[in-house]
Amino acid sequence: xxxxxxxxxxxxxxxxxxxxxxxxxxxxxxxxxxxxxxxxxxxxxxxxxxxxxxxxxxxxxxxxxxxxxxxxxxxxxxxxxxxxxxxxxxxxxxxxxxxxxxxxxxxxxxxxxxxxxxxxxxxxxxxxxxxxxxxxxxxxxxxxxxxxxxxxxxxxxxx
Numbered sequence: 403x404x405x406x407x408x409x410x411x412x413x414x415x416x417x418x419x420x421x422x423x424x425x426x427x428x429x430x431x432x433x434x435x436x437x438x439x440x441x442x443x444x445x446x447x448x449x450x451x452x453x454x455x456x457x458x459x460x461x462x463x464x465x466x467x468x469x470x471x472x473x474x475x476x477x478x479x480x481x482x483x484x485x486x487x488x489x490x491x492x493x494x495x496x497x498x499x500x501x502x503x504x505x506x507x508x509x510x511x512x513x514x515x516x517x518x519x520x521x522x523x524x525x526x527x528x529x530x531x532x533x534x535x536x537x538x539x540x541x542x543x544x545x546x547x548x549x550x551x552x553x554x555x556x557x558x559x560x561x
Contacts, residue, residue, distance in 0.1 A: 413555045421549035423540065427452060429507070432540040432551075435533050437558030442533045443513045444540075448472060451502035455528065456495065461516025463490040470508025472500045482510070492516065 415433055422431050429447025436442075440461065448470070456475075465488040473481045475497040482488055490496070492515075500508045517532040537556065544551035 415553060415555065419553040421544060421547070421551070422447070423543035423547050423549060425539070425543060429509075430540060430543065432536065432554050434555040435537045435557070435559075437533055437537075437556070439558075440516050440533050441513065442536045443511075444536070445509060445511050448498075448500045448508040448510070450500060450504035450506075450508075452500045452508075454498040455520040456497040456522070457518055457520045458493050458495045459490060459514060459516055459518055461492050461514070463515070464488075464513040465490070466511045468509040468511060470500065470504055470506050470510075472498060472508045472510065475499055495521070 413434075420431055420433060422429050424430070427449045429445075431445040431447075432442070433445065434441070434443040445468070453475075465482070467482045467484055467486040467488075469484050471481050471483050476495065517530050519530050520528040522528055537554070537559075540554070541551050543549075
């Protein structure tokens, strides 16, 4: 039997209901945050030549490339192109990089569980980002840009 009590409605976001905002050259569109599970789902836009700080995640990451090309410095034997899917197990250390030769913006959808831990070359922690901090940063960037962030799906936040 399918349980029929306590079910909530599915949530839908239209393509333009959540705005793009930018942290420097990095485009961010936050779609969903589940604070109970430590999950954050977002789309990023990376310009040609962009590189993310070396990092690992404390949980699994799922990525789908919408446009462009990107890869990891540590895994030069493959490139993620439009239509590529990538699974990152927890604690996989990597440095996301976008080739400077790209002729378009690279756009990637990510579902991330747990924290993103930025590290230096010696493995020392530089910064930690999680669902709560991503939500706060996105809201602040939206407010600074005069954009409405109220449609982001947020689960587990006190009302």
